[in-house]
Amino acid sequence: MSALIDALRQRLPAECVITDELRRLAYGTDGSFYRLIPEVVAVVNDEAEVCDVTRIARDHGRPVTFRAAGTSLCGQAVTDGVLVLLGEGLATCHIGAGGTTVQVGPAIVGAEVNRRLAPLGRKIGPDPASINAAKIGGIAANNSSGMCCGTAQNSYNTLAAIRVMLADGTLLDTGEAASVAAFKASHGGLLDSLGGLAARVRADHALASRIRAKYKIKNTTGYSLNALVDYTDPVDILAHLMIGSEGTLGFISRVTYHTVPEYAHKASALAFFPDMESACRAVVGLKQRPVDAVELLDRASLRCVADKPGMPPLLKTLPDGVTALLIETRAPSATELQARIASVLEELHTYPLIEAPAFTTNPAEIERLWNVRKGTFPAVGAVRKPGTTVIIEDVAVAVPLLAAACLDLQKLFAKHGYHEAIIFGHALEGNVHFVFTQDFGIESEVARYAAFMDELCTVLVEKYDASLKAEHGTGRNMAPFVELEWGSQAYGLMKEIKQLFDPAGLLNPGVIINDDPAAHLKHLKPMPAAGQLYAPVDRCIECGFCEPQCPSHGLTLSPRQRIVGWRELSRRQAAGEAPGQLGEDYLYMGLDTCATCGLCSTACPVGIETGALTRAVRGEQLSGVARSLGRVAANHFGATQALARTALKAGHLAEAIVGPKALARLSGGAWKEGMPKPQALRYDITRSSGDKVVYFPTCAGRMFGADTPEHALSATVIRVLERAGYAPIVPEGVNNLCCGQSFASKGLAEDADRKSAELEAALMKASNNGEYPVILDASACSLRMKTFLAERLKVYDLVEFAHDALLPRLMLHKKAEPVLVHLNCSARRMGFEAKLKQLASACADQVVLPAEVKCCGFGGDRGFVVPELNAHALRKLHADVPAGCCGGYSSNQTCEIGLTHATGLPYRSIVHLLDECSEEAARLATC
Template identity: 80%
Template sequence: MSALIDALHRRLPTERVITDELRRLAYGTDGSFYRLIPEVVVVVHTEDEVRDVIQLARSHARPVTFRAAGTSLCGQAVTDGILVLLGEGFAECTISPDGAAVRVGPSIVGAEVNRRLAPLGRKIGPDPASINAAKIGGIAANNSSGMCCGTAQNSYNTLAAIRVLLADGSVLDTAEASNVQAFRQSHAGLLDGIAGLAAEIRADHALVHRIRAKYKIKNTTGYSLNALVDYTDPVDILAHLMIGSEGTLGFISKVTYHTVPEYAHKASCLVFFPTMDIACQAVVGLKQQPVDAVELLDRASLRAVAHKPGMPPQLKTLDEGVTALLIETRAPDGAALQGRIKAILAELGNYALVEEPAFTTVPAEMEALWNVRKGTFPAVGAVRKPGTTVIIEDVAVAVPDLAACCLDLQHLFAKHGYHEALIFGHALEGNVHFVFTQDFGTEAEVARYAAFMDELCTVLVKKYDASLKAEHGTGRNMAPFVELEWGTQAYDLMRRIKTLFDPESLLNPGVIINDDAEAHLRHLKPMPAAGELYAPVDRCIECGFCEPQCPSHGLTLSPRQRIVGWRELSRRKANHEEPGQLGEDYLYMGLDTCAACGLCSTACPVGIETGALVRAARGEQLSGVARQLGQVAANHFGATQALARTALKAGHLAAGLVGDTALSKLTKGAWKPGMPHPQPLGRASRTSGDKVVYFPTCAGRIFGAESAEQALSATVIRVLERAGYAPIIPDDVNSLCCGQSFSSKGMASEADQKSAALEAALLKASDNGRYPIIMDASACTMRMKSFLEGRLQVLDLIEFAHDALLPRLMLHKKEAPIMVHLNCSARRMGFDQKLRLLAQACAQDVVMPAEVKCCGFGGDRGFAVPELNAHALRKIHDAIPAGCCGGYSSNQTCEVGLTANTGLTYRSIVHLLDECSAEAARMATC
């Protein structure tokens, strides 16, 4: 193995050849219930690098598995060989002028492609539930579909062109005629082999009929045999065989999709039927109507989400056996939408219903209805016992068989003891998912699962000729059953396809084609209890939905990967094993480089905030001396703040002597270019007008500006007074703190001590809540909103400025473009629209980069581990428009990091209001 590692180091930068135990474990984990730890992980950015890795793998006889997002549920993206992680070099996205086609790389997230297509009213056809995290490579390689996609709009049927790197290192790009012509000459043998297989199938009319029938419903079991009957040109066949091949035939480096319309006019309705049978009868009728999605939810699904916030109240009282259909219809305009609603309601009138159905077009109400569907999977994951995993499988049957199939599934669940199982899915396609929990910790439990899978697959195939995998891909879990579903003749064809493309079985072996009848029972992932410090961590299903939100993902670890590492450390602790080097590495990768921003919780299906685990772990790591110093700082916060201001002044003196760049190097990045100068606290002068309590947060009090007049507190006071308010500053403000800076270091008791003191001061200043209370840093606002729990209302400067200041201020818009950063706290509080509207009231051109989420400064992380801040902002530079006159946000430390990393001056959004309202006042007097 060392020879392979040495060879990889000669071909790739050292930092992209990963051999440490922690990251091999963490990076090698996908969303499935399988665990294989790669020998080495490599990060690639170009086709040439992929080719080099494959060549080295062949010369060292090691298997290769490609990984995009790793959200796959069936073990397609795990290996004990070489794991190839697709880097950002493969995140290409080129849209045709009319939006009718888009050429994308395999490492761009599906939702990001749709975001870029949205202004043209288009989207890609595949719409998996994981689209906010899943990348194009996985979407294409698994032929993923989704709620509205059906079979007509999946990757196979919307493929315009594909670029693939084959096991021999050659490239076929069907978008380039010259490449295709050269490939026909260089790979005549491969193409002849494909053509021979296609001719063999077409000569067997019974097999052709069977293949066509199998693909009338969703089907991702095995290879895409429909390519051999749908196309005659072997190049077209090859291109479509790659879709759904799960990385076993070649590497997909680019995909060109025909896009589909994304209609703005939508309506949704949740319809209740007294029985599963009646609901499924309605599905048959609805398939003839203008519907875009019909989601089925059985009674167990409805019961599982009934007590969640925002759910329809009737979910708690429905009779046993009631089944729901969640229906959505879309149209290019309002009149067409009403016509479609009318047709659907007329169809529903043919069936017995629990209550009269009603469509809504109100976005918030539609979101609430869809949250019923989206909450089903997390509902099982949230209540499972520690040590168990969540299994989600998906099958498809002909729509007329849907009711009987669901009833058989319910019978099998009861027979095998899966009493918590839920059934939901894409009823319009006869595609249902079922979710249950499984403990793989004992032989008896593994045997129970094996018996269930054997009977399940037999019933589905023999009784319904079902697709055992409708849209999740074959993977390791269903590979032993491919022959059962397709039969020996078709399975033999699949074997020959694999051999044609990959004769050495180098690419992702064991996936799709697997001779081991018990392969689905091997390499099962352990899920040790790890919630001693933070209980919700045991709910993690390792799906990876959190990763696009995380500022450290790709630098060290993502939230999922932190939990994987933490679980392993917990297992070792429980077994009295030493943490070893993995434990040492976790201190930096797991704890030091976590921004603890909490954005992971906004994407997590079960609401886990990995930052809470990290804060608790940091607290556990604190030495006695560190905790004593923290207590001293909390008890003497005014002196601590004064010391920080003195240190900042000293930093500016040093920078004046050696320069910002040299000082930054000397301090290992802690000193930042453009660091603010400390300034005195602003003073309020107006006594008449509406009273408002203003608490200047400690970061704003420490980090000032070029002049006292530009200091944050002075600017807030000036804008408040300009709008007719009389600001009240709490007494002894310099000794007050919300506790956020202590919380982020794991000092929970000290943090609560400071929060309680601030609560008392705010109560007094506001006359027990009589006057509004505003805070000028979103992170501090969010902490106090949570700490006060309704006892006292505090408002963030963003929400107060939008709701109360905008109506009172005259504003002159800037002509030059501005940048706006929605920091993680403002994002979590839902202030994105209010911040955008504030900025748009002040500037003609507002840029709010969608790909930049948390800036990674994380309170003091930007000083301690500046590489986290730089990594989190790596995509911001391309978004800065020409002539940009500055940037704005609502957290002082975020603004320090943004200024240092972009070269633009970032300040609070209140500075923008100040400038534009002052200019408006000046122009009014001219």
């Protein structure tokens, strides 16, 4: 192995060859219930690197697996060989004229492609539930579909061109004539073999008919044999065989999709039927009507979400057997939408219903209805026993057989003891998912699972000629059953295809083609309990949905990977094993570089905030000295801040002597160019009449000042409040007060809560027991106090109050130059994106909110302690800075320090923008 790693290090940058145990473990985990630990992880950023890494692995006889986002549910993205991780250099996107086509690299997230297409009213066809995390490479390699795309709009049927690299390193771009000509010259034998294979299939009418029949419904079991009957040109056959090949035939370097319309007008309804039979009969009728999605939910799935906030009250009182259909229809205009709604209702009223369904076009109501459907899978995951995993299976039958198949599934659940199982899915395509929990740590439980799978697959194939994998791909999970579904003749074709493309068998072996009948019972992922410090960790299903939100993902670990690492450390501790080097590495990768921003919880299906785990672990590992120092700082907070201001003043003196760049180097990046000066503690309130409002200047604003006292944050907030007719009140003893956030982030939970309680008492007094509104000028502190107070006292973030209360009172003159805004993690978690954008839009015609920048990674003081986290989190910011922009705005002072350093542009609180524009409006009004 050392020779292999040495060869990789000679080809790739050092940071792109990952050999440490912690990250190999982390990348040995995908969204499935399998785990394989790679020998090495190689991060690639272009085709040349992919080619060389594959060649090096081939030279050393090691298998290669390509990994995009790792949201795979069937074990496609794990290996014990060389794991080739797609880097950001492969996250390309080029939109064709009018948006009718889009050319995308394999490392770009599907939702990001749709975001870029949205202004043109277009989107890609595949719409998997994981689209906010899944990348194009995985979407194409698994032929993923989803709720609305059916079979007509999946990758196979919307493919315009594909660029692939074969096992020998040869490239073929089916969209470039020169590439096709060169490939025909160099690989004529392969193309002839594919052409001969297709001709042989078409000549066998029974086999050709069977293949066509199998793809009338969703099917991702095995290779895309429909390519052999749908196309005669061997290049087209090759292109479509690559779709759904799960990295076993080659590397998908680029995909060009025909896009599909994204209609702005939508309506949804939840219809309740007395039983599964009547609901499924309705699906048959609805398939002939103008519907875009019909999602089935059995009674068990409705029951498991009934108690969640925002769910329809009816869910709690429905009798047994009731089955729901969630229906959506879309149209290019409001008039057409109403016509489609009428058509759907006409069909529904021919079936027995619990109550008359009503369509809504209200976006909030539509979201509420879809939350019923989206909440089913995580609801099962959230209540499972520690140590168990969640399994989601995925089958399809002809729509007229759907009711009988679902009833048989329910019987199988009962027979094998999976009493918590639920059924839901894309009924319009006869495609249902079923979810249950499984313990793979007990031999008898593994045997129960094996018996269930054997009977399940036999019943579905022999009775329904079902697709055992409709849209999740074959993977390791269903590989032993491919021959059962397809028969020996078709399975033989698949083996021939694998041999043609990968004669050495080094591309993702064990996936799709696997002659081991027990392969699905091997390499099962352990799920040791890890919830002693933060119980919600045990709910993690390791799906990876959190990863695009995390500022440290790609630098060290993502939230999913932190939990994987922590689970292993917990297992070792329980077994009496030493943490070893993995434990040492976790200190930096797991703890030091976690921004504790909490954005992971906004994408997590089961609501886990991995930052809470980090804070708990930090607290557990604090020494007695550190705890004592924290207590002293909390007890003497005013003096502590005074010392910090003195240190900041000393830093500016040092900067004047050695220069900002030298000081940044000497401080390990802690000192930032453009660092604010220390704040003079003055709160000059000039207005006593008007509506009273309590203003709490938070710690960072009291620490960091501006070039002149009047431009300090507190002075600006007071000035804008007074200009809007408010009479601000600053709490007594403000300089000794703190919300506790800075203590909480370091694991000092008791000190944090004590400071929060002190602030609560001061705010209660200043607000006359809540009579006056209370404003905090930093979103992180606002979120902390909103959570701590739990509505005992209503507090407002400055963004929130400025939007709701100040905008109607202020005259504003818009700036000519574009305005750059940053939605920090706390404001994002509080749902203030629209309010921040509206504030900025009231002050400028051009407002830019960089879509690919989430948390800035400054994390309170992380930007000083581990500046590489801040730099990594903001690496995509520069591309979105508009020409002529003079500065940016946010609502957290430390975030603004990091943003200023990253861009070279001054970032300040959004209140400064309101101040400038309202002052200019007042000046113009007097001219």
